[in-house]
Amino acid sequence: MARYTGPVCRLCRRDGAKLFLKGMRCDSAKCAFERREGPPGQQTPRRGKMTNYGIQLREKQKLKHYYGVLEKQFRLYFQKAERSKGNTGEVLMSLLERRLDNVVHRLGFGVSRAQARQLIAHGHITVNGRKCTIPSALVRAGDVIRVKNRANSLDSVRSAQSENSKMIPDYLAVTESQVPEGIVGRLPAAEDVSLPIETHLIIELCSR
Template identity: 70%
Template sequence: MKLFLKGFRCDTPKCGIERRSNPPGQQQNRRGKLTDYGIHLREKQKVKHYYGVLERQFRGYFQKAVSSKGNTGDSLLAFLERRLDNIVYRMGFGASRSAARQLVNHGHVTVNGRRCDIPSKLVNIGDVIRVKNRAKSLDLVRGVMAEHSHDVPDFLSVSAGDIPEGIVSRLPVAEDASLPIQTQLIVELCSR
């Protein structure tokens, strides 16, 4: 399944999934049917790779989702969607989630007027995410925005003026995730 880890390269003919019909490696034989555990694990790994989260962080988000009100799977996806690197990517400031993470790490993004270099920071309603007013930062983001058009989800509002900025108008919900995810499988696996 395409996880769009390479950004917009997955839309081009160079995408590795469409070029090969067999898995990489010398042995081309597929094993039998996946077990139930394998199906659950693959779903969890898909979400971890999609958002660029390691196991310990994922467990922390899962514990927050368990302690919050409502459906655990939907809360987990909402926490993952609220990450600053994901928000920067969804606003179109980065070509991929890893590029957006690097933008945040290198200090090219401010949250509510303050420099924030923590990609795992959870944003809240009304937070203003703005590109720093430096030539290098502006050139990076404007280049990505000009090259790639992004569909901005409805929980974000983006203005691409002199300094690109966006506002979180509401908290994201599970339906805002752009990847088809079966959250029930993840909850069953992590609740063991």
């Protein structure tokens, strides 16, 4: 399955949660999630309650849509978390939060993860002084994320910074300099994720 390119507001309504896929528009009165109640599509009466499988699947889909990963990518993250020491759910959330596109977004360099992915893919971002064009690259503690010192790169990021009003998480820090730069102070933990998620439901589903 290819990456979803349809209206992203439908994903929020389907998952029953605001995923902030359109940046600051999601905080405005134009947000479709708040203007329209219920999931998208023609509505038909539902018989009974949603099954346990349906609840678990919806939680997994919510997490995939939030970070913009596909099913195969998600399975690889889950397998890596399962092989790691510690709580599988917490390790899974940490892995997803460590994605470079997520870190660039959380630093405020992009108003959404989609814009952050585009910045990375087009070569506007460097990691420890080297250009990185892989949005799924995992950052490590001490990594320096920097915007390239060229006009079009700086204009895009400064425009995003002026629109972005989100708080930067504790594990990241933005340095005061002419060229936007951020440092990964530590590896993110499950509590650093801004999306409320029931990880045990996802673990139950993926462990079947």
